[in-house]
Amino acid sequence: MKKSVLISWSGGKDSSLALYEIQKNRDYEITALITTVTSDYDRVSMHGLRTSLLEEQGSSLNVPLEKVFISKNASNEEYESSFNKVLLNYKESGIRDVVFGDLFLEEIKKYREDLLEKIGMECIFPIWKRDTVKLAKTFIELGFKAITVCVDSNVLGKEFAGREFDEHLLDDLPQGIDPCGENGEFHTFVYDGPIFKSRIDHQLGEIVLRDERFYYCDILPG
Numbered sequence: 399m400k401k402s403v404l405i406s407w408s409g410g411k412d413s414s415l416a417l418y419e420i421q422k423n424r425d426y427e428i429t430a431l432i433t434t435v436t437s438d439y440d441r442v443s444m445h446g447l448r449t450s451l452l453e454e455q456g457s458s459l460n461v462p463l464e465k466v467f468i469s470k471n472a473s474n475e476e477y478e479s480s481f482n483k484v485l486l487n488y489k490e491s492g493i494r495d496v497v498f499g500d501l502f503l504e505e506i507k508k509y510r511e512d513l514l515e516k517i518g519m520e521c522i523f524p525i526w527k528r529d530t531v532k533l534a535k536t537f538i539e540l541g542f543k544a545i546t547v548c549v550d551s552n553v554l555g556k557e558f559a560g561r562e563f564d565e566h567l568l569d570d571l572p573q574g575i576d577p578c579g580e581n582g583e584f585h586t587f588v589y590d591g592p593i594f595k596s597r598i599d600h601q602l603g604e605i606v607l608r609d610e611r612f613y614y615c616d617i618l619p620g
Contacts, residue, residue: 400427403495403522404488407431407463409447409455410586411537411544411563412499412525412578417459418540418593419524420497429493430462431455432484434477438470445585446548446614451598454619458594482517489519497522501530501580534568534577542591545602549584549613558584559605560615587617 403426407413420426433452434443442452449465456463466480485496496514500507500523510521525533537544544563549556553575561567563586568577575583589598599620606614 401425401495402427402429402493403497404429404464404485404493405431405461406496406498407433407455408445408499408585409433409442409452409588410445410499410547411542411588412501412580414499414542414544414588414591414593415533415537416497416499416524418591420522421593423524428461429488430464431459432464432466432481432496434481435465435467436470436472437467443468444548445587446608447587447617448619450619451587451600451617454598455588455594458596458598460595478513482513485514485519486517489517494518495520495522497524499523499525501525501533501578502527503580530576530578530580534563535565538564540592542588543597544586544588545600545615545617546584547587547615547617550582551607551611551613553583556605556607556613559613560602 405417405428420428435449436443440449441447453463464484466484468477468480496519498510498521514521546559546561546563549559571577579585589600601618601620603616603618608614
């Protein structure tokens with residue numbers, strides 16, 4: 399009997415790879431995508447992706463989408479309370495596992511494990527400790543298509559926002575920047591690939607600086 403799991407879904411590259419790996423494993427069945435949304439902006443938290451595009455992803459993946467709503471400038475306590483409230487609803491139906499696309503940040507992994515342990519659930523990390531250079535290239539080779547939607551200006555320039563995640567981008571990344579952006583250097587929006595039934599049509603919008611630090615490229619429905 400397959401084990402039902404939830405996918406922590408950002409709409410980006412790493413959660414797409416985690417979903418891809420889980421789909422290959424016949425021991426698992428995906429029940430829903432769990433995405434944190436900032437209610438004030440109606441956008442995916444941190445990534446800044448419009449929820450209309452998030453919903454298109456869910457439709458193309460043919461997986462139900464569950465939104466966790468938080469306010470702008472939400473505290474950890476608010477996030478944890480909102481996240482756990484949603485998870486507990488699924489736990490009541492017998493689901494005990496949540497899949498995350500984390501790669502190598504030990505403190506983030508422990509944070510997630512401790513958070514879920516408090517409510518009697520567990521984490522699955524299908525791409526944990528994978529070499530990020532190889533993983534970035536594998537993502538491209540598998541046929542995934544993505545755009546950088548958020549860039550940390552402390553480490554990357556504005557010109558990196560709104561770019562296709564491809565070999566050219568990887569070649570242009572400055573030394574010391576993780577090719578998967580695991581340290582928060584950039585975030586992505588995945589619009590095509592082997593996990594999708596159809597491509598997510600979109601257009602590039604304006605690039606703006608938020609919080610005097612992050613460049614966001616607004617992605618518009620196609």
